[in-house]
Amino acid sequence: xxxxxxxxxxxxxxxxxxxxxxxxxxxxxxxxxxxxxxxxxxxxxxxxxxxxxxxxxxxxxxxxxxxxxxxxxxxxxxxxxxxxxxxxxxxxxxxxxxxxxxxxxxxxxxxxxxxxxxxxxxxxxxxxxxxxxxxxxxxxxxxxxxxxxxxxxxxxxxxxxxxxxxxxxxxxxxxxxxxxxxxxxxxxxxxxxxxxxxxxxxxxxxxxxxxxxxxxxxxxxxxxxxxxxxxxxxxxxxxxxxxxxxxxxxxxxxxxxxxxxxxxxxxxxxxxxxxxxxxxxxxxxxxxxxxxxxxxxxxxxxxxxxxxxxxxxxxxxxxxxxxxxxxxxxxxxxxxxxxxxxxxxxxxxxxxxxxxxxxxxxxxxxxxxxxxxxxxxxxxxxxxxxxxxxxxx
Numbered sequence: 001x002x003x004x005x006x007x008x009x010x011x012x013x014x015x016x017x018x019x020x021x022x023x024x025x026x027x028x029x030x031x032x033x034x035x036x037x038x039x040x041x042x043x044x045x046x047x048x049x050x051x052x053x054x055x056x057x058x059x060x061x062x063x064x065x066x067x068x069x070x071x072x073x074x075x076x077x078x079x080x081x082x083x084x085x086x087x088x089x090x091x092x093x094x095x096x097x098x099x100x101x102x103x104x105x106x107x108x109x110x111x112x113x114x115x116x117x118x119x120x121x122x123x124x125x126x127x128x129x130x131x132x133x134x135x136x137x138x139x140x141x142x143x144x145x146x147x148x149x150x151x152x153x154x155x156x157x158x159x160x161x162x163x164x165x166x167x168x169x170x171x172x173x174x175x176x177x178x179x180x181x182x183x184x185x186x187x188x189x190x191x192x193x194x195x196x197x198x199x200x201x202x203x204x205x206x207x208x209x210x211x212x213x214x215x216x217x218x219x220x221x222x223x224x225x226x227x228x229x230x231x232x233x234x235x236x237x238x239x240x241x242x243x244x245x246x247x248x249x250x251x252x253x254x255x256x257x258x259x260x261x262x263x264x265x266x267x268x269x270x271x272x273x274x275x276x277x278x279x280x281x282x283x284x285x286x287x288x289x290x291x292x293x294x295x296x297x298x299x300x301x302x303x304x305x306x307x308x309x310x311x312x313x314x315x316x317x318x319x320x321x322x323x324x325x326x327x328x329x330x331x332x333x334x335x336x337x338x339x340x341x342x343x344x345x346x347x348x349x350x351x352x353x354x355x356x357x358x359x360x361x362x363x364x365x366x367x368x369x370x371x372x373x374x375x376x377x378x379x380x381x382x383x384x385x386x387x388x389x390x391x392x393x
Contacts, residue, residue: 001181003123007132009179010116013071014136016173017108018143022082022162024151024256029085029159030094039091043098048357050102052350058106059343060206063336067115070339071177074107079170085163104170110342112136117330118183118338130327134274137323138267145263149256183335209337210344220329220341222387226285227325228348230292233380234318235353236360237299237373238262241311244369248304258308265312269319276324282388288321289384297377300370 022029030040062070081100084093116133120126147154154162214221238259245258276284295317298310326345333341356376363372 001119001122001183003119003125006119006181009176010112010119010132011136011139013112013173013176013180014139015143016169016176018140019147019169020144020166021147021150021154021169022085022159022166023144024148025154025162028155029162033089033159035091035094039094043094046095047098047102048350048353050099051106052347052354054103054106055109055343055347055350056210056340057203058103059110059340060203060210062107062111062114062339062343063206064202066182067111067118067339068177068180068182070107070111071115071180072174074104074111075170075172075174075177077107077170078104078173079167082163082166082170085166086160106343106346109346110339113326113330113342114335114339115180115183117333118335119181121335122183126331129330130277130323131274133323133327134270137270137273137319141263141267141270141319145260145267148263149260151256206337206340209334210340213334213337213341214344217332220332222390223281223285223325223329224345224348226289226384226387227322227345228352229380229383230289230318231322231349232352232356233292233296233376234315236356236376237296237311237314239357240360240364240369240372241299241307244300245304245307247369248302248307250304258304258311261308262312262315265316266319269316270323272316273320273323276320281324281328284321284324286385286388288317289388290381292317292321293377293379293381293384295377296380297374300368300373302370 027040027044030043058070077100081097081104084097084100087093113133116136117126117129120129120132157165241262242255242259245255250258292314295310295314299307299314301307301310326342329341329345330338360372360376363375
């Protein structure tokens with residue numbers, strides 16, 4: 001394998017994957033087509049439900065058929081989901097589109113990381129994974145932030161043209177995935193022409209191996225729990241921050257600027273995350289979860305600048321922490337079930353999202369944003385400390 005060519009293609013894949021122009025305005029598009037805010041909420045909930053249910057099975061599928069094929073399939077499914085968004089105004093088709101988008105996300109999640117690590121492992125360069133994953137994350141975040149800044153242009157295009165671009169983006173990501181090389185690290189003989197019986201046996205084997213790994217590696221489990229909690233906590237405040245900033249006096253038409261600033265903090269965190277090899281992970285987990293909790297509380301400030309800075313710091317620390325946790329866990333994972341185990345981490349994030357999103361939203365409505373964010377911050381910091389000291393015992 002030509003590792004330089006493989007990494008170039010993986011970086012290109014991140015750039016194409018990050019170009020998701022409808023993600024920031026899909027709710028506006030639904031409302032503009034006559035759907036209610038309740039229906040938009042149902043669509044979002046359906047997305048997370050599908051994502052939570054399909055996360056681990058998608059990882060198993062990736063381990064079974066190969067990472068390259070899985071990424072190709074993910075792009076095609078993403079394109080199909082975007083196409084469903086424009087063919088009709090029937091709400092059940094909108095739900096199908098959201099489900100397809102969620103499944104596409106699941107297929108990429110875990111597969112991309114597994115392919116990157118095993119590519120480096122096959123060439124004896126796995127020690128460079130943290131640096132490579134830092135570059136990948138920065139590319140994705142940078143393009144995603146750029147597309148969010150283009151939200152005004154996206155809205156002006158209209159939902160049909162915007163989703164047609166999303167269709168093209170999905171197809172293009174599949175074409176880029178075609179340029180990737182499949183790895184053989186830790187894999188059995190090439191799995192071609194599998195029957196349904198073979199697939200059932202393979203999936204059962206992956207499930208058993210994954211359960212055995214998790215039972216025998218409580219350290220990795222606690223890292224996954226902490227990573228899922230911190231990521232979910234930061235994304236919840238990202239969602240509520242949009243309304244909070246407007247309440248602080250920011251004009252709605254300028255909302256993209258503070259969100260861009262938060263994204264820039266995330267990019268800085270991803271960059272710094274690639275340079276933390278010499279710092280003990282336990283110290284990072286303890287300090288990271290504590291300060292993320294503090295910054296979440298600070299995000300509720302009625303002072304606009306303080307609120308944005310606190311939210312940005314929370315996201316920056318989160319990126320740094322998640323990259324390091326993932327890098328350390330990759331060293332423990334077996335190549336044969338690597339994508340499945342990474343998917344377990346992503347599933348835990350979805351579980352925390354399903355719990356925290358409605359809970360914090362309810363608290364913000366019934367009490368105040370300050371009360372909701374304070375409770376969330378204390379919860380994140382407290383659970384983080386417990387997990388770290390539990391590990392020490």
